[in-house]
Amino acid sequence: MENELISTEKLEQLIIERKVKEIRNIFEVVPTIDIAEACDDFEDVSHLVFIFKFVKSEYTADLFTELSNDTKEKLIQTMSDSELANILESQFTDDLVDDLEDLPANLVTRVLRNVSKEKREVINKLLNYKENTAGSIMTTEFLVLLESLTADEAIRKIRREGKTKETIYTIFIIDSKRNLVGTLDLDDLIFAKADEIISDIMNRDYVTTTIGADQEEVANLIKRYDLNAIAVLNNENRLIGLITVDDIVDVIEQEATEDMTKMAGVAPLDNSYLETNVFRMALKCAPWLMVLLVLGTFSSMILSKFETTLSALPILVPFVTVLMDTGGNAGGQTTTLMVRGLAVQEFGPKDYFKILWKEMRVALVTGLMVCVFAALWFLFEMYVGIIGFDGADLNSGVPLVGGELFVARLSISLLVSGTLLLGILVAKFVGTSLPMLVAAFKKDPALISSPFVTTIVDVCSLLIYIGLATIVFNTILG
Amino acid sequence: MENELISTEKLEQLIIERKVKEIRNIFEVVPTIDIAEACDDFEDVSHLVFIFKFVKSEYTADLFTELSNDTKEKLIQTMSDSELANILESQFTDDLVDDLEDLPANLVTRVLRNVSKEKREVINKLLNYKENTAGSIMTTEFLVLLESLTADEAIRKIRREGKTKETIYTIFIIDSKRNLVGTLDLDDLIFAKADEIISDIMNRDYVTTTIGADQEEVANLIKRYDLNAIAVLNNENRLIGLITVDDIVDVIEQEATEDMTKMAGVAPLDNSYLETNVFRMALKCAPWLMVLLVLGTFSSMILSKFETTLSALPILVPFVTVLMDTGGNAGGQTTTLMVRGLAVQEFGPKDYFKILWKEMRVALVTGLMVCVFAALWFLFEMYVGIIGFDGADLNSGVPLVGGELFVARLSISLLVSGTLLLGILVAKFVGTSLPMLVAAFKKDPALISSPFVTTIVDVCSLLIYIGLATIVFNTILG
Numbered sequence: 001m002e003n004e005l006i007s008t009e010k011l012e013q014l015i016i017e018r019k020v021k022e023i024r025n026i027f028e029v030v031p032t033i034d035i036a037e038a039c040d041d042f043e044d045v046s047h048l049v050f051i052f053k054f055v056k057s058e059y060t061a062d063l064f065t066e067l068s069n070d071t072k073e074k075l076i077q078t079m080s081d082s083e084l085a086n087i088l089e090s091q092f093t094d095d096l097v098d099d100l101e102d103l104p105a106n107l108v109t110r111v112l113r114n115v116s117k118e119k120r121e122v123i124n125k126l127l128n129y130k131e132n133t134a135g136s137i138m139t140t141e142f143l144v145l146l147e148s149l150t151a152d153e154a155i156r157k158i159r160r161e162g163k164t165k166e167t168i169y170t171i172f173i174i175d176s177k178r179n180l181v182g183t184l185d186l187d188d189l190i191f192a193k194a195d196e197i198i199s200d201i202m203n204r205d206y207v208t209t210t211i212g213a214d215q216e217e218v219a220n221l222i223k224r225y226d227l228n229a230i231a232v233l234n235n236e237n238r239l240i241g242l243i244t245v246d247d248i249v250d251v252i253e254q255e256a257t258e259d260m261t262k263m264a265g266v267a268p269l270d271n272s273y274l275e276t277n278v279f280r281m282a283l284k285c286a287p288w289l290m291v292l293l294v295l296g297t298f299s300s301m302i303l304s305k306f307e308t309t310l311s312a313l314p315i316l317v318p319f320v321t322v323l324m325d326t327g328g329n330a331g332g333q334t335t336t337l338m339v340r341g342l343a344v345q346e347f348g349p350k351d352y353f354k355i356l357w358k359e360m361r362v363a364l365v366t367g368l369m370v371c372v373f374a375a376l377w378f379l380f381e382m383y384v385g386i387i388g389f390d391g392a393d394l395n396s397g398v399p400l401v402g403g404e405l406f407v408a409r410l411s412i413s414l415l416v417s418g419t420l421l422l423g424i425l426v427a428k429f430v431g432t433s434l435p436m437l438v439a440a441f442k443k444d445p446a447l448i449s450s451p452f453v454t455t456i457v458d459v460c461s462l463l464i465y466i467g468l469a470t471i472v473f474n475t476i477l478g
Numbered sequence: 479m480e481n482e483l484i485s486t487e488k489l490e491q492l493i494i495e496r497k498v499k500e501i502r503n504i505f506e507v508v509p510t511i512d513i514a515e516a517c518d519d520f521e522d523v524s525h526l527v528f529i530f531k532f533v534k535s536e537y538t539a540d541l542f543t544e545l546s547n548d549t550k551e552k553l554i555q556t557m558s559d560s561e562l563a564n565i566l567e568s569q570f571t572d573d574l575v576d577d578l579e580d581l582p583a584n585l586v587t588r589v590l591r592n593v594s595k596e597k598r599e600v601i602n603k604l605l606n607y608k609e610n611t612a613g614s615i616m617t618t619e620f621l622v623l624l625e626s627l628t629a630d631e632a633i634r635k636i637r638r639e640g641k642t643k644e645t646i647y648t649i650f651i652i653d654s655k656r657n658l659v660g661t662l663d664l665d666d667l668i669f670a671k672a673d674e675i676i677s678d679i680m681n682r683d684y685v686t687t688t689i690g691a692d693q694e695e696v697a698n699l700i701k702r703y704d705l706n707a708i709a710v711l712n713n714e715n716r717l718i719g720l721i722t723v724d725d726i727v728d729v730i731e732q733e734a735t736e737d738m739t740k741m742a743g744v745a746p747l748d749n750s751y752l753e754t755n756v757f758r759m760a761l762k763c764a765p766w767l768m769v770l771l772v773l774g775t776f777s778s779m780i781l782s783k784f785e786t787t788l789s790a791l792p793i794l795v796p797f798v799t800v801l802m803d804t805g806g807n808a809g810g811q812t813t814t815l816m817v818r819g820l821a822v823q824e825f826g827p828k829d830y831f832k833i834l835w836k837e838m839r840v841a842l843v844t845g846l847m848v849c850v851f852a853a854l855w856f857l858f859e860m861y862v863g864i865i866g867f868d869g870a871d872l873n874s875g876v877p878l879v880g881g882e883l884f885v886a887r888l889s890i891s892l893l894v895s896g897t898l899l900l901g902i903l904v905a906k907f908v909g910t911s912l913p914m915l916v917a918a919f920k921k922d923p924a925l926i927s928s929p930f931v932t933t934i935v936d937v938c939s940l941l942i943y944i945g946l947a948t949i950v951f952n953t954i955l956g
Contacts, residue, residue: 029682031703159669168665169647186664187646191637204507223727225509245723246704249730253701256734257818260741264814264928265807273819278836282843285811289848289902292807294855297864299799304865307792314785317795321777321802321936328806329743329770329929333763336742340735341751358756365760370767377772386775387782424767450742450928451807458799 006030008041015047020054027059036066045074052079052087061090069102069275076107085114092166093119094139094247097126102271134218135211137251138232138241139166147173147181147199151192154184167244170229173202180231180239182206208233211240218243219251220345259343259446263336265292288449295455299324302462309466315389316469319378319416320462326370327423327461328454334359334431335453342435342445349440356432363428367421374420378413415472416465423461430456484508486519493525498532505537514544523552530557530565539568547580547753554585563592570644571597572617572725575604580749612696613689615729616710616719617644625651625659625677629670632662645722648707651680658709658717660684686711689718696721697729698823737821740924741814743770766927773933777802780940787944793867794947797856797894798940804848805901805939806932812837812909813931820913820923827918834910841906845899852898856891893950894943901939908934 006026014022026035039048048071052060064087067075076084088096088111096115100108100123112120122140129135143165145154154171162168171189173182182202192201208231209218222230222245232241258268265288269276276284303310303320310316338355341347347355381387389409390399400408431453435445484504492500504513517526526549530538542565545553554562566574566589574593578586578601590598600618607613621643623632632649640646649667651660660680670679686709687696700708700723710719736746743766747754754762781788781798788794816833819825825833859865867887868877878886909931913923 027683031683031685033702033704155668162665163669168668186668187640190633190646190664191641205505205509207509223731224511226511226724228724245727246706249701249723249727252727252730253734253822256731256738257822260734260738260814260818261811263738264810266811266815273815273824278839279843281836281840282847285808285840286844286847288811289804289807289844290851293800293804293848293852296800296803297855297859299803300796300859301864303796303799307795307866310795311789311792314789317785317788318778318781320798321781321940322771322774324799324802325774325777325806325929325933325936326767326771328932329767330763332742332929333739333744333766336738337744337751340738344731344735346751358759361756362759362763365757366764366767369760369764370771373768374771377775381775381778386779388785451803451810454806455803458803462799 006034006038008038011035011038012042012047015050023051024055027055027063032059032062033066036063036068039063040068040071042071045071045078048075049078049083052083057086057090060087061092064091065095065099069271072099073103073107076103076110081110081114084111088115089119092139092141093122093126094137094141094166097123097136100127101131129211132215133211134209134213134215134232134243135241137215137218137247138211138243140241141166142172142229142239142242143168144172144174144239145184145198147175147197147202149198150194151189151196151198151201152194154189154198158186158189166242167229170227170242170244172231172239172242173198174239178238180206180208180233183229183231185228206231209243210235215251216255216343219248219255222248223252224345255343259339259444262444262446263339263449265289265449265451288451292451292455295452296458298459299455299462302459302466306466309470313469313473315387315412316465318387319412320465322374323416323419323423323461323465324454324458326374326420327427327457328450330363330366330424331427331431331453331457332450334363334428335435335448335450338432338435339445339448342439349436352433352436352440355436356429359428359432360425363425366428367424370424371417371421375413375417378416379409382409382412411472415468419461419465419468422464423457426460426464427453427457430460484512484516486516489513489516490520490525493528501529502533505533510537510540511544514541514546517541518546518549520549523549523556526553527556527561530561535564535568538565539570542569543573543577550577551581551585554581554588559588559592562588566593567597570617570619571600571604572615572619572644575601575614578605579609607689610693611689612687612691612693612710612721613719615693615696615725616689616721618719619644620650620707620717620720621646622650622652622717623662623676625653625675625680627676628672629667629674629676629679630672632667632676636664636667644720645707648705648720648722650709650717650720651676652717656716658684658686658711661709663706684709687721688713693729694733694821697726697733700726701730702823733821737817737922737924740922741817741927743767743927743929766929770929770933773930774936776937777933777940780937780944784944787948791947791951793865793890794943796865797890798943800852801894801897801901801939801943802932802936804852804898805905805935806928808841808844808902809905809909809931809935810928812841812906813913813926813928816910816913817923817926820917827914830911830914830918833914834907837906837910838903841903844906845902848902849895849899853891853895856894857887860887860890889950893946897939897943897946900942901935904938904942905931905935908938 042048064072100111112123115123126136141164143158143162145157158168169186171184171186172180173184175181182204183206184198184202188201207221207225209221210233218230227245229242229244231239232243234240262268267284267287269284382389389412390405434448434453438447439445520526578589590601593601604614619642621636621640623635636646647664649662649664650658651662653659660682661684662676662680666679685699685703687699688711696708705723707720707722709717710721712718740746745762745765747762860867867890868883912926912931916926917923
């Protein structure tokens with residue numbers, strides 16, 4: 001019941017002392033994942049072989065699934081063919097396929113050589129479905145019942161055949177032509193009278209998905225319809241698999257992780273963070289940094305082209321960072337809200353104008369708040385001396401004083417905060433439009449990373465800034 | 479089976495024509511959520527009252543849960559007390575509590591007046607649990623069985639009592655003193671022989687949580703142990719509730735959304751995006767922009783203090799944007815990986831040094847790649863004229879040519895790309911350390927938003943940049 005019930009040391013000790021009974025007892029009272037994590041830290045993989053030899057296969061099948069990839073590899077290399085075959089036969093096919101996807105090719109060959117012919121065929125088929133599709137996460141071990149059975153017959157059939165199935169909580173109901181006609185929840189069956197006919201108690205309002213569907217789509221269906229399991233149909237509309245809600249829990253988490261890292265400009269990891277080595281990690285991070293660096297050239301270009309304006313009015317330079325940061329931050333906020341809203345299907349590309357209208361109003365209110373705050377803050381900065389500006393006359397170099405200095409400082413402050421307001425409007429416009437545009441083309445909106453939006457907004461903010469500066473200072477000072 | 483089976487217009491038509499049989503049939507074949515969405519768009523809420531009057535309560539209870547908050551409010555205002563009481567009695571308490579949390583106070587009072595006394599007591603209790611804790615998402619309608627029953631007796635008891643329970647797929651087993659001693663999966667019960675004793679077939683390796691536990695923690699337990707449902711214990715270790723995996727699916731999604739928006743500097747929304755109005759949305763966005771604006775002052779300060787250096791070497795200015803962007807982007811990458819890894823418990827604060835060591839090596843490899851690429855790119859920019867730099871002598875103003883010009887451009891390029899390398903190291907250091915630090919203090923690491931890290935890294939990058947520039951140009955040009 002408590003994680004502290006098991007530790008690597010304790011387990012190793014029991015194995016060294018050959019205390020088979022105590023080890024078996026641990027499997028009764030400690031969740032398998034906790035035992036697996038203890039086993040992952042074994043110094044000597046032969047300890048693990050010992051466990052697989054002396055513990056019932058109904059436990060070790062789960063244990064194998066929960067081990068880390070490293071440990072699995074070591075274990076397979078150490079075991080004899082017959083020991084391996086033993087473990088493999090007791091595993092669910094979908095778990096086995098997941099394992100195989102992460103193993104090196106030579107071990108995959110060895111595994112495939114050691115499973116029964118039927119299982120091998122199923123595995124090969126499942127391995128061929130594209131990653132992240134319904135086909136790749138479904139199991140083929142599901143239960144079907146004929147709609148003409150009585151509740152009592154159904155229960156007897158489940159008792160006979162259900163043990164090797166992934167779930168018996170959702171049962172698929174077919175007609176005599178083997179077409180899917182409904183689903184049956186086990187609880188409805190339990191509550192039914194013995195002679196009730198399945199077709200009278202099954203759900204006819206079931207939903208299905210297809211093998212090629214994206215796993216995120218499947219997750220959205222299961223969530224929306226609150227399903228325990230969903231039927232997977234092939235292109236001929238035949239029932240070929242099943243996906244359960246607990247597979248989906250992992251998918252939801254994976255997809256969220258993928259969206260988050262993509263949006264931060266990290267290419268999706270093939271494995272978990274800890275299992276990705278340093279060099280591979282760098283390869284996931286560096287390319288986007290380079291792309292963004294090249295895109296950032298436009299900002300540099302603008303600053304370079306307006307070098308004369310900037311050296312004539314060096315006070316403009318310190319505010320460049322604030323403008324860029326705020327624009328980027330505002331863009332990142334909207335981009336994130338859009339990408340997430342699209343991912344959880346709260347809205348779609350068809351809602352673009354509705355959402356844009358909302359975001360532009362949000363941008364205006366946000367922009368005005370920030371603008372007023374910023375105008376006061378910038379004045380404060382200049383008066384306190386955080387940013388030095390005495391408004392010295394451009395030609396004579398004589399510092400301004402009193403009312404004239406105030407006007408000069410106020411102009412600067414209004415110029416920068418006005419740019420902020422416009423920048424926020426641009427940022428929220430770009431942040432709304434780009435993810436929506438990408439989604440409209442059926443691509444993943446998370447491709448639009450926040451840094452990408454930032455880079456675009458930077459360019460716009462700088463252009464607005466220098467444009468406004470030129471107008472203001474030509475009018476006031478010129 | 480298909481969403482197209484139902485539309486608002488069609489449903490309204492049927493209601494106007496009083497076609498009760500057809501309406502009932504729709505509830506047989508169309509998933510409730512689809513019907514609820516069609517009902518949300520009704521012009522006239524009395525149509526909805528008609529449905530609640532003529533469709534079986536086993537369907538309308540679900541329908542009520544799935545309606546939007548707006549529609550629920552309208553409906554409650556329109557219905558008589560007895561109609562309302564009817565709907566409410568058939569609802570699961572946890573759904574009802576969720577509804578009440580979103581309703582205005584006067585309607586809550588009306589709802590509470592119209593449920594049975596026992597239900598009201600339970601609701602009041604549940605409403606008092608802090609939001610986002612196990613207590614606030616659990617249901618109290620769970621099934622307990624005595625460990626001494628036989629399988630057959632257990633099934634009979636389930637048939638008698640199970641219908642009003644949230645789930646019968648996971649059943650809690652108690653001893654004669656009413657202490658929790660195990661859990662029983664319904665499938666194990668189905669497969670058991672009629673006279674087997676529950677205590678022999680139940681799981682003893684169950685996990686539990688407590689009412690005060692954060693819902694994210696509960697989600698992590700359910701995921702880790704692949705549970706259908708988890709027992710919730712009160713402070714005296716007594717079983718008081720149950721949380722099922724489908725409640726957790728929503729939690730996982732909510733928590734991911736919250737983390738993502740927090741990290742983008744948006745305060746967590748109380749409702750969904752679409753249900754949050756423009757002004758409230760602006761209030762979620764503006765504060766962080768202001769805070770970051772104030773923090774950004776440090777960057778402005780640095781640029782302002784080194785005004786003389788920058789006006790002497792205006793070529794340094796255009797690169798400021800690239801330095802800031804790249805540092806911010808690299809920091810955002812690491813921050814996101816850390817926040818996510820901590821959220822899904824792939825690692826914890828105790829792994830800090832291990833992770834930091836990894837990230838610093840990633841930073842070095844990433845930094846070197848970006849640095850080499852950037853050095854070449856900057857040279858290219860200057861030779862192509864994207865960024866104008868003729869290396870004119872500071873005093874005489876005579877442009878450099880040939881080898882001297884190349885050396886000058888190379889120095890600039892190496893200076894900037896060197897700063898990039900150091901900036902990336904700092905960014906990954908800050909991006910690793912801050913979320914870990916926050917997690918170590920048991921606070922939500924997503925509080926460390928990427929923009930926050932960016933702002934810190936900006937300051938460091940600028941200091942490095944101007945520091946290096948001073949050294950390089952004092953040596954080479956000085």
